[in-house]
Amino acid sequence: MSLTQQLFLTLREKILSQQLLVGSRLPASRILAKDLGVSRNTVNSVYEQLRAEGYVNSREGSGFYISEQLPQFDRSPHIAKGKPVQDWPPLSDYGHQLLKRSGGHGSKPKDIANLPFSVGLPDFQAFPIKIWQQLIRRHSDRPVLMGYHSYQGYAPLRNALADYLNVSRGLKCRPEQIVITQGAQQGLALCAQLLMNPGDTALVEEPGYSGARKALISNGINLQAVTHGDNGINIGALSEGEYRLLCCTPTHQYPMGGILTASERLQLLQWAERNRCWIVEDDYDSEFHYYSQPIAAMAGMAERTPVIYMGSFSKTLLPGLRLGYLVVPEHLVGVFVEAKAFSGGETPLLTQAVVADFIEEGHFYRHLRRSRKLYQQKWEHMQRLCEKHLAGIMTPVAQSAGMHLALVFNHQQVDDRKVCQEFAMKGFGGSPLSSYYHSSRSQKGLVLGFANTSEGERVKGIKTLSQLL
Known part of the structure; x- marks a missing residue:
């Protein structure tokens, strides 16, 4: 066949097999001719033939676009098919588990x-977007933020966070104890990986945050539910046993909204110490209490408690930032940073720098x-x-x-x-x-x-x- 025939049939096949999607623009004739090493007249001739047969439409001054209504008499050319899906290489056990849970579909659009x-979702209209944009412009051309930095997180952000948490949440942490994460979910995943082994049992609130369940299940952890009491997790329902980790939201139980009293928090800490069980304290919505001052976080109520404190900026700033943090005991900082390096790498530096200034300059408060x-x-x-x-x-x-x-x-x-x-x-x-x-x-x-x-x-x-x- 001539080059014109070859090119026509190839483009026609790509259109009918939807490799070229309806409404998409074909390359300019000059560019396609150069890429293929053929004359521009050849490409123009093919484009005109495709237009004449109804496969493309021409728009003056814009080019050729795949037609929304292809010829009715034509059928998609035969495309060689491989083996049926059931004969393809299998998923892992974890993949099968996720496939079963999702029903074959992804998350919500x-x-x-x-x-x-x-x-x-926070109120996007109330967010000080002009100030935020000014801070982005301030940092957007800084060379130091364009390369690699630290898996643990941007030092000025960790400094600002330590000051904020110590004042507002009653913690006694140093910047060296803070690990910046890609949202709370990565923080939960790190806790599951480092504090438990597959087959261990973790305690979760019921009802409770599904993200915590997902992080634990994905690491082969068995779950045991703890019922909900008047103020949150039911302390009286906690039994003595071989538990490695407890996930809870004591400051604002998610989703029912209870708030554990100070005495209940101390009881929970005593239980954890007796049973040598880690507590992952998700300080969910701690900033939004309307008729009373929030109670201090458990992580700051006693010295050397087995508590990992977790927070994020999804509710206080914007969920699209995907920015969270962990406050971990000093002797575990190194292993948490190493695990983050293995699983997710660094957190975007520009975002961290903007948030650091947003806190330091008082905009956050x-x-x-x-x-x-x-x-x-x-x-x-x-x-x-x-x-x-x-x-x-x-x-x-x-x-x-x-x-x-x-x-x-x-x-x-x-x-x-x-x-x-x-x-x-x-x-x-x-x-x-x-x-x-x-x-x-x-x-x-x-x-x-x-x-x-x-x-x-x-x-x-x-x-x-x-x-x-």
């Missing part, structure tokens, strides 16, 4: 994950004060809306803290997962309460994030939920 009432007042107003509004539109249908678990509200169905026969799906189709987010349970004995309800909602979205969303139910 971004547009679904960021709907009004989606859990874990001012932003927290404004957010605390704003979220309190939104929380009170949510309470009023639920009392007005969901009375007799759902009962709020009223805790005056945090960025979300948990609601329990009065009739537990309701399928909360199905309700969430139908609510999402109406344009609203949220999570089924049953998804926070490890065992099958779960409560049914919804967890609704209110921080990133406007007044109108809250009114419309709660009314829509009432009508849906």
Whole structure:
């Protein structure tokens, strides 16, 4: 065949097999001719033939684009097929486990994950974006931030964090004890890898943070659920035994919202010391208490306690930063840094530098004060809306803290997962309460994030939920 015929059939096959997608632009004739070592007239001739037969459309001054309606009479050319999927090399046991849990699908699409009432989103409109952009511009051309640095984290950020945690959360840590991570999830994964062996048993809150369960399960850890009490994890339900690790959220139980008292925290520390069990303290939403001062973190309540303190900037700043931190005992800093180097490498330096200045210059504290007042107003509004539109249908678990509200169905026969799906189709987010349970004995309800909602979205969303139910 001539070069023209060869090129025409090749492009036609790529179009019909969707290697060239509908609406995509073909290369300029001059560029394609140069790349293929043929004359430009040959390429132009092929493009015109494709247009004449309906495979591409021409746009004046722009070029040729794959047609949205291909010729009906044509069929995709035969493409050689390999073996069936079931005959391909298998996944690992871990891969099979994830495939089974996901049902073959990935996580929520971004547009679904960021709907009004989606859990874990701060108020983006309230974020001081102009100040943030100024700090980015300040650091964006610094050569020192363009290369490699430290697996442990940017020193100015660790210094700023140590000052903040010691003052606001009652810790007694030094910058050398802080390890910067790619979000809280990497911190949890490091704890699972370094503090436990496959087959060991960890204790998790029920209901509790699913991210902790995922991090532990992915490392071959067995889970045992601890029930929820009035203020959070039920201290009385903890038995003596061979446990290596306990994950908990004492400052704002996730997702039910309880706050452990100081005496309960001391009891929990004493239990951990008796049983030689590590505690991973996830200080979730500690900054957002509306009617009382937050109680000091467990990690700062006694000297030399077996506590790993964990936090992140996902709720206080932006989840897109993927920036978290661990405060670990000094004798374990080296191994945590080494494990981070093995599994994830360095945390982006530019982001760390911007956050460090954001804290040092006082913007972080001012932003927290404004957010605390704003979220309190939104929380009170949510309470009023639920009392007005969901009375007799759902009962709020009223805790005056945090960025979300948990609601329990009065009739537990309701399928909360199905309700969430139908609510999402109406344009609203949220999570089924049953998804926070490890065992099958779960409560049914919804967890609704209110921080990133406007007044109108809250009114419309709660009314829509009432009508849906």
